[in-house]
Amino acid sequence: MIKVPRGTQDILPEQSYKWQAVENIIRQTCNVYQYKEIRTPIFEHTELFTRSVGDTTDIVQKEMYTFEDRGNRSLTLRPEGTASTVRAYVEHKLFGQPDQPVKLYYMGPMFRYERQQAGRYRQFVQFGIEAIGSADPAVDAEVIALAMDVYKKAGLKEIKLVLNSLGDSESRNAHKEALVAHFAPRIDEFCGDCQNRLEKNPLRILDCKRDRNHELMAIAPKLTDYLNEESATYFEKVKTYLDALDIAYEIDPNLVRGLDYYNHTAFEIMSTSSGFGAITTLAGGGRYNGLVEELGGPSSPGIGFAMSIERLLLALEAEKSEIEDHSSVDAYVIALGDEPKIAAMKVLKDLRQAGVSSDMDYADRKLKAQMKSADRKKAKVVLILGEDELANSSVQVKLLATGEQQLISLGEVGNKVQQMIREEQQ
CATH class of the missing domain: 3.40.50.800 (Anticodon-binding domain)
Structure with missing residues (x-):
């Protein structure tokens, strides 16, 4: 008997109605917020992800499904949706539209070769939004509000928003120097990945899953202490807008996200349900000013997030929140x-x-x-x-x-x- 590949799943009718219900909530919410759907290819040129996601990230180094086609071109099954969306934004010159930011959403399968865990698969369905073309901190608050609305409309109650600022390039460079000075004397106590990242991208050390409990992690220099005036002001405005929207949040100076293109606002939405499990992150995102330019477009600041549909459904189960089945016959x-x-x-x-x-x-x-x-x-x-x-x-x-x-x-x-x-x- 042939079975499904490891890290994939069949979604049978007794479960698919839940997916449909969540997808309907997502589409309705995006319509209310005026985000329009974009559909991009399931595979892209590998260079798109190495340039955007970052060649020092776990995704690029360990998790991508990459292959050569018959023309000897290196292609990769998309591991996330932002890079493809930004590539389409540049390729189709959406930056020329009179109304900016261009507000887009996507929903579809992504692929990462990682160890299967509860709610984590090698083929998983991700919903994400991207608002490209504005550096207004109010857009950051809107993006976060949309994510929170989706979870609340789906029935989740035990969630929290965690927030941080990664600052601009000047702030990040100052923080980078502090991190190198902090970790270098004892870097041999860390894993090989962290040792490789010390000079290339020391911020990634803070995102290491293997060494997360090392004593140096808890006392590492905080990026928020190195924000220049412009970055600090930006972050304060984001928080002011979230306060105006009555969205509660916690500040976590060690929140860095796992992708290289982030700067300024970074955030995660987590489950606080006691039955959810050790890995609590449901969604994550942030601002990525500079990514459009990296992919050949003009200066077009952007921000977005992505959430796993599988983990949303898992969180609903943990809270014992039932999705009603409306598929019965009349x-x-x-x-x-x-x-x-x-x-x-x-x-x-x-x-x-x-x-x-x-x-x-x-x-x-x-x-x-x-x-x-x-x-x-x-x-x-x-x-x-x-x-x-x-x-x-x-x-x-x-x-x-x-x-x-x-x-x-x-x-x-x-x-x-x-x-x-x-x-x-x-």
Whole structure:
């Protein structure tokens, strides 16, 4: 028997309705905030990710699915969505649109070769937004507000926002020098990755999972202490806007995120549910001024976030928050005999054209077995069509909630059943 590859999963109908519900919330929220959907290829040129994500990151060094095509071109399954979105922004000259920032969202599969954990897969579905073309700190607050709204509308209550500033290049360079001086005397106590990052990108040391408990981590120089006046003012404005939106937050000076393109605002949204597990991050994002220029475009500051749909659903489970299944059938058609079955197919067509969710038996079972099937599908109405009903060009319609039953003309089935269901729901 062939099974799914390690780190992937099949999402079966008893779970897929939850995905659909969350996806609907996401699309509705993005519409309210006026973010428009963008769909980019699942694979890109490898250079896109090495240039944008950063060649010292775990994603580029260890986790990308990279291959050569028949033209000997190096391609990579997308490990995240920002790089592709910014590439499209540059390639299609969206920076020329009169209204900036351009506000985009994406939702689709991403791929990272990492150890499978609860809610983490090698193929996972990520929702993210990007607001490109504005350096206004109010946009930072809007992006964070959208993420928080999605979680709240999905039913999550036990979440918190963690915030930091990574500053501009001047602030980061001053902090970098302080980090090198701090870690260099004892760098041999750290993993090989951290030793390689000391000179190239010491900020990545703070993001190391292996050495996170080393004593030097707790007392490492804080980037917020090295913010120049411009960066500090920017960060204060972001916090002021979040306060105005009544969005609570915590400041974490060690929050650096795992991608090289971030600067200024960085944030994560975490689950605080006791049943969620050790890795609490649900979503993360930040500002990436300079990334558009890195990919060949004009100066266009941007900010965004990404969230895992798998981890959102896991957090809902941890909070014991149920997503209601609205996929139950409205009407179930029961045919008793060959001729009635032909007529039942026409009834099914009329119901569906009237917008009534409908189904019928395709196993030629007895009346009792078909009624049980209607119960399992949680049908609101059962339509029974036998030889007698067919002779009168009618069908027996039973409202299961009340037991009310009436004979309806075949020509009126769609409208009548639709009306019965509407009245029952009121």
